[in-house]
Amino acid sequence: MFKRTLLAAAMACALPLSAHAATDADLAAELLKIRTEFDQKMKEMQTAYEARLKEMEGRMAQATAAPAVATSPAKDARDNTFNPEMSxxxxxxxxxxxxxxxxxxxxxxxxxxxGGARGFSLDHTELTLAANIDPTLRGYANIAFADGEAEVEEAWFQTLALGNGLAVRGGRFLSGIGYANEQHPHAWDFADNSLMYSVLFGExxxxxxxxxxxxxxxxxxxELGAEIGRGGNFPGSDxxxxxxxxxxxxxxxxxxxxxxxxxxWxxxxxxxxxxxxxxxxHVEDINDVEAETLFSGKSxxxxxxxxxxxxxxxxxxxxxxKFQTEYFRRNERGDMSCADNTVDGGACTAGVNDSDRYSARQSGWYAQGVYQFMPRWRVGLRHDRLDTGKVGFGILPVPTPNAxxxxxxxxADYSPSEFSRFRLQLAHDRSMQxxxxxxxxxxxxxxxxxxxxAHKF
Amino acid sequence: MLFRIVFFSLLLAANTAHAALNVLACEPEWAALTQELAGDLARVTSATTAKQDPHHIEARPSLIARARNADLLVCTGAELEVGWLPLLQRESGNARIQPGRAGFFEASAQVRLLEKSGHADRAQGDVHPGGNPHIHADPRNLLTVGAALARRLAELDPANAAIYAARNQDFQRRMSAAIARWESDAVGLRGVPVVVHHRSWSYLADWLGLKVVADLEPKPGIEPSVSSLASLLDGLKARPARLILRAGYQSSKPADWLAARAGIVAVELPYTVGGSAAAKDLFSLFDDTLARLKGALK
Structure with missing residues (x-):
């Protein structure tokens, strides 16, 4: 029945294409025929549905009246049981x-x-797929979509059955270091990242x-954890x-x-x-011209x-x-070079002052509190502070920061349900000297x- | 020093594991049921209290630590704990309590669930397509779940199988007698129209024959708002109710607001073991529930 109705609908759509050949009268007659047929099918469908609905209502009434005795697995109602959980x-x-x-x-x-875009913008659209692979392994993938890119944020497997408190994860995963590191942007309590995580890892x-x-x-x-990895992401490099x-x-x-x-806690x-x-x-050299630097060493x-x-x-x-705070110290030591930018009026000159030892000891922290004062409504305050610390560029013509x-x-945010959230954020940003x-x-x-x-604690 | 602490805590953990089954129940009702069936043979704790909504807690560190050492998890299932239990299982590093293992017991898999819709659309709120998970509010379900749980305990601890079977028999006898008593006691409640706060009361209503005419929540899991309550108040004019039922973990504000304006009584029911001073175990839970319902109707 569905098929025929669809056919009728498809024909109705396709009709204008063949209109050249047919006369107006033919067309009107054809249209009328299709419409009558369509209306009739709709009516048939309606009566069929009503009958089924009535039958189901009857069965439901019976079910509520009868005591619960039968045993049946709770999962049989779900379709797509073996497909990954998707969000x-x-x-x-x-x-x-x-x-x-x-x-x-x-x-x-x-x-x-x-982020960082002004005006209206679409943030990354995150697709998550997860499922148990077999009784011993679980798989998870998180892909972030943006215009012209699909970035694999995470794609890993994890053991479930090692026991003794052990779990091994392999693939690409958000590192277990720090607290906020494992959170995806949609789980942040503020609209943007903390300054600390921005300078440490970007996101x-x-x-x-x-x-x-x-x-x-x-x-x-x-809980104790250890990770070894490629180190291709900042503070590492390709x-x-x-x-x-x-x-x-x-x-x-x-x-x-x-x-x-x-x-x-x-x-x-x-x-x-x-x-x-x-x-x-990219850094700004002593002439305030952008210079591209390359760093090799230890972080x-x-x-x-x-x-x-x-x-x-x-x-x-x-x-x-919820109160949350994090602190970091980072030491970097190694060699740095800068690309000649004299053409642009820069101070990096090939063969003169374009490479030397680089060392930096920097730190920073943030602290934030978020209070839900009534169902659906929360307010939060965050303070971010970084210390540029001790930085040495050697003979490179780059000014030593002191900021x-x-x-x-x-x-303030409002969550109509646990699946939706709207947020307003005001900020005093003094991160750029x-x-x-x-x-x-x-x-x-x-x-x-x-x-x-299910979000982690 | 550190080595010594680790060594002794390991020893301690190993000891307690031998002394009794280490059971982590997701909700107080299952902790109480396990205690009935296992007595001293199990060390039972509950992940949630009667003051907490089992759908809305987090997999906090202390729970992960308890799941790590558990021999058996006794939970409701049917997605009631979906926001924290899967995480708890995965983070625990404990193979015994993973889904499909003997150490993971789902009570909802033992009984027939009400309000099974089979399809899910969040426009209908936080629905559980597999059915309503608040099964323990009908004590007849406790008989079925109890029998299955006793079998599971025996499977995990075969040396004491006879004890679990005997304790279960005793529990079945006492609970059946109590159900018969409660049912004759509650004849007057049959057909009484009630308003509920969340679908926590579907099984109780089904058992006692209470007629649920409205829900304070506009959709399951969506908190009532002033406008949703106002339209509810309007609806009550056409379909009057006599009581408003809510659990101790739910805010009293919406129920009190409606009760005052509709001129009906709002009743706080214990919902689970520990939900009121009187509800100390599964038997006193229903004693107190019935006493409160009948008291409110006087």
Missing amino acids: LVLAGSYAHRKPGERHITGFLAGGHDH HLAQDGVQMKWLAPTDTFV DGGNRNGAGAWSLFAHIGDDFGTSSS RAGLSYLSARPENRAT KTWLADFVWKWAPDGNPKARNF TPNKWSLM GNPDDNQITLQYMHSLGAHG
């Missing part, structure tokens, strides 16, 4: 920013950074490699990853517990070591993180509070379709 995140924003390019003063730009650190985690058999949560062996490795330890029934300490080769970064980062969550009686539905980039962000932007406004939406996601 899609839609996100977009309106941003009010000062014109011109913005960067964080005194830090070599870390990796790729999303976050993804490792191509292997991760091993061990959970201690104690009543207190104690060339750094191109070697036999690992271009980066990291270690982390997490500890956590509850305070009574209302509070819980987690603290962590992480270390990341990377060996970048020819890592390219070592320490991160400390702490999260505390509170909800009355541990029930976050109506009210809850404390910082930023205040205030946000001599070019403050005190009136940043961001309006943002984030919606999730499909499988019910």
Whole structure:
């Protein structure tokens, strides 16, 4: 029945194409015929559906009246049982920013950074697919789509059945270092990344490699983890990853517990070591002209993180509070060169001052609190502060930075359901020396379709 | 020093594992049921309390640590714990409690679920296409789940199989007698029209014959708003109700708002073990629930 109705509809659509050949009268008659047929089919469908609906209502009434005795697996109602859980995140924003390019003063730009567009823009559209591969393995992929690109943010497998608190993950995954690193942008509590993660990793650190985690058999949560990976992403580099062996490795330890029934916390300490080769970064030289530098050496980062969550009686539905803070120190040592930019009026001159030792000891932190004061509504405040620290460019004609980039962000968001969120954020951005932007406004939406996601603590 | 601490905690963990089955229940009702069936043979804790909505907690570190050491997870299933349980299982590094293993018991798989729609559209709210997961509110389900759980305990701890079977028999006898008593006690509740806060009460209503005429939530899992309550109040004029039922973990505001304006009674029910001072175990849970319902109708 469906097929015929479809055919009729398709013919109705196709009709204008053959209109040249037919006369108007023929056409009208044909149209009338098709319409009558269509109407009749619709009526048939309606009666059929009504009959089925009535039958189902009857069965439902019977089912509610009868006591529950039969045993049946709870899963048989789901179709696509073996297909991966699928979810899609839609996100977009309106941003009010000062014109011109913005960067964080005194830090070599870390990796790729999303966003920053002014006006209306679409953020990455994230597609997640996940399923158990077999009884021993689970697979997960997260792909971020943007115009002309599909970026594999994560694609990994994880063991389920090693036991003894052990789990091994392999593929591309968000590193377990720090706290916010494992969160995708849609899970952030603010519209943009913290300054700390921006300078450290661009967005976050993804490792191509292997991760091993061990959970201690104690009543207190104690988790130890180690990762080795390609190290192709900032603070590593493509060339750094191109070697036999690992271009980066990291270690982390997490500890956590509850305070009574209302509070819980987690603290962590992480270390990341990377060996970048020819890592390219743009800096401004002493003539204020852009110079392309290449860095090869060692990059070592320490991160400390702490999260505390509170909800009355541990029930976050109506009210809850989350405090989160992270601190980092990064030491980089090695050789740096800059490409000749004298043509543009720059100071980097080939063979004169274009390479020397580079060393940097830099740090930074952020702290944020987010309070849900009634169902659906939350407010949050974040402070970001970086210290350019001690940086030495040797004879390279690049000025030594001396700044404390910082930023205040205030946000309010509204979640009509647990699958949707709208956010307004105001920010005082003092991350670019001599070019403050005190009136940043961001309006943002984030919606999730499909499988019910479970976010980590 | 550190080595010594690790060594002794390992030893301790190994010891407790031998002394009894280490059971982590997702909700207090299953902790109570396991305790009925296993007595001293199990060390039982619950991941949630009666003050918490089992659909809305997080896989926090302390729970992951408890899942790591569990021999058996006893949960509702039917997507009730979908926001945290899968994460808990995966993060635990514990092979025993993974889906499909004997150490993972889903109560909802043992009974027939109400409100099974088979299709899912979130325009209908946070629906569970597999059916309504709040099964324990009908004590007849506890008999079925109890029998299956006793078998599972025996499978995990065959040395004590006879004890689990005997305890189950005793539980079945006491619970059946109690159900008969409750049912005759609650004859007056049959056909009473009620408003519910969330579909937590479908099984209770089904068992006692209460007539659910409205839900405070405009859609399942969507919190009531002033406008949704106002239209509900309008609807009550045509289809009047006598009681508003809500669980202790739900905010009292929407129920009180509607009760005051519609001139009906809002009742806080224990929902699960520990939900009220009187609801100390599965038996007193229903004693207290019925007492509150009947008290509210006077």
